[in-house]
Amino acid sequence: MNFFPYRNQELYVEQVPIKKIAKEVGTPTYIYSHGALTHHFEEYKKALKKIDHLICYSMKCNSNLSILRSFLNLGSGIDIVSQGELFRALKAGADPKKIVFSGVGKTDEEMAYALKKKILMFNVESEQELIALDRVARKMKRKAPVAIRVNPDIDPKTHPYITTGMKKSKFGIQYEDAFRVYGKAASLKGIKIIGIDCHIGSQLTDVSPFVDALRRVLQLIDRLNRMDISIQYLDLGGGLGIRYQKESPPSPQKYINTLLKELKGRNLTLVFEPGRSLMGNAGILVTQLLYTKNRDNKSFQIVDAAMNDLIRPAFYNSYHEILPVHKKPRAKQTVDVVGPICETGDFLATSRSLPRMEPGELLAVMSAGAYGFTMASHYNTRPKACEVLVKGKHFYVIRERETLADLLRGESIPKALKA
Numbered sequence: 260m261n262f263f264p265y266r267n268q269e270l271y272v273e274q275v276p277i278k279k280i281a282k283e284v285g286t287p288t289y290i291y292s293h294g295a296l297t298h299h300f301e302e303y304k305k306a307l308k309k310i311d312h313l314i315c316y317s318m319k320c321n322s323n324l325s326i327l328r329s330f331l332n333l334g335s336g337i338d339i340v341s342q343g344e345l346f347r348a349l350k351a352g353a354d355p356k357k358i359v360f361s362g363v364g365k366t367d368e369e370m371a372y373a374l375k376k377k378i379l380m381f382n383v384e385s386e387q388e389l390i391a392l393d394r395v396a397r398k399m400k401r402k403a404p405v406a407i408r409v410n411p412d413i414d415p416k417t418h419p420y421i422t423t424g425m426k427k428s429k430f431g432i433q434y435e436d437a438f439r440v441y442g443k444a445a446s447l448k449g450i451k452i453i454g455i456d457c458h459i460g461s462q463l464t465d466v467s468p469f470v471d472a473l474r475r476v477l478q479l480i481d482r483l484n485r486m487d488i489s490i491q492y493l494d495l496g497g498g499l500g501i502r503y504q505k506e507s508p509p510s511p512q513k514y515i516n517t518l519l520k521e522l523k524g525r526n527l528t529l530v531f532e533p534g535r536s537l538m539g540n541a542g543i544l545v546t547q548l549l550y551t552k553n554r555d556n557k558s559f560q561i562v563d564a565a566m567n568d569l570i571r572p573a574f575y576n577s578y579h580e581i582l583p584v585h586k587k588p589r590a591k592q593t594v595d596v597v598g599p600i601c602e603t604g605d606f607l608a609t610s611r612s613l614p615r616m617e618p619g620e621l622l623a624v625m626s627a628g629a630y631g632f633t634m635a636s637h638y639n640t641r642p643k644a645c646e647v648l649v650k651g652k653h654f655y656v657i658r659e660r661e662t663l664a665d666l667l668r669g670e671s672i673p674k675a676l677k678a
């Protein structure tokens with residue numbers, strides 16, 4: 260299903276021409292397709308139909324309130340990594356009983372807030388964190404429901420910056436230590452063990468590392484059962500990849516079916532924390548061509564979106580397909596698509612074959628629905644882009660473009676500096 264089709268040479272999001280949205284709200288603008296995110300979520304849901312499960316949308320990839328609400332309406336839980344995300348999720352209407360809290364550096368304050376809100380589960384990432392959580396919970400006369408995030412030491416063969424389940428990474432508890440830490444957890448009065456968790460990386464395009472990780476975790480579950488530590492929730496994290504260029508990741512169906520084969524005869528509630536595979540291909544970034552530069556050996560298209568809007572190309576050297584919003588027959592050229600920011604790393608694409616376009620034309624940066632807006636910054640004092648949600652024939656501004664005043668919010672000049 261294509262939620263970003265061309266009709267009469269014009270690029271649409273569902274049934275709305277992008278041109279129309281850009282005319283109304285300007286550029287740069289993120290546009291999300293409600294149909295696409297629904298379709299992606301339903302694929303997971305269908306694959307998991309026959310078993311006890313909870314899909315917790317990993318909101319760090321796109322945390323707009325309307326996006327959260329869309330997933331909540333579909334029955335989703337939420338995977339959070341900070342107090343701010345919990346606040347946001349609750350504002351969007353999330354049921355705390357469907358919230359899992361991941362993250363390698365939870366503070367006492369964050370733990371207390373999450374305990375007060377009675378979330379489903381803390382995914383604990385170190386022994387020190389476990390002890391801190393026990394202390395905070397006891398002080399509140401609570402028992403913190405816990406899964407321990409195990410680092411299964413599996414190479415997911417993805418970009419090193421998004422590899423999280425290898426020995427050398429900061430995430431989780433080493434496989435060899437996990438058993439002992441569970442023993443410790445069982446002895447703490449403020450802790451209630453309910454699960455086990457692993458998340459090995461992001462943008463995985465092959466199921467085998469997931470299977471390897473799962474097998475290691477299942478061995479641990481068996482060992483724990485023999486110690487009378489019972490595990491109800493098996494949280495397999497997120498990480499399923501999407502197609503940006505030529506990747507061919509397994510479908511959620513295939514990925515889940517492969518995992519289910521390993522889980523036959525077990526009585527576990529499965530938790531998944533997908534982010535990118537739900538949102539990545541449900542959003543685009545629309546930008547306007549400002550200027551072109553043609554040099555002897557290099558051509559540039561200078562656009563009004565920059566690395567502060569979409570940092571993935573600069574940060575991970577990621578590929579995002581770029582499409583002209585208005586398609587017409589014309590010669591192609593090899594260009595770098597760059598933003599206005601004063602950094603050589605400020606590019607959206609390099610050495611890309613694109614049609615020769617005129618200033619004022621619109622371009623769509625595809626697959627930008629995940630880790631796009633949420634990684635945006637104000638670098639170069641640029642206001643953050645507007646966000647729009649399309650549903651069928653209608654579109655809704657779900658975050659206004661920031662104003663110049665927004666950029667200064669909270670800043671002040673102390674008297675001592677006043678001339």
Ligand SMILES: *Cc1c(COP(=O)(O)O)cnc(C)c1O
Nearest residue numbers: 317361461497498532533534535
């Ligand atoms: C980032 C993250 C996810 C989501 O990863 P995707 O690759 O976007 O699916 C899930 N779980 C944890 C713990 C994460 O840090």
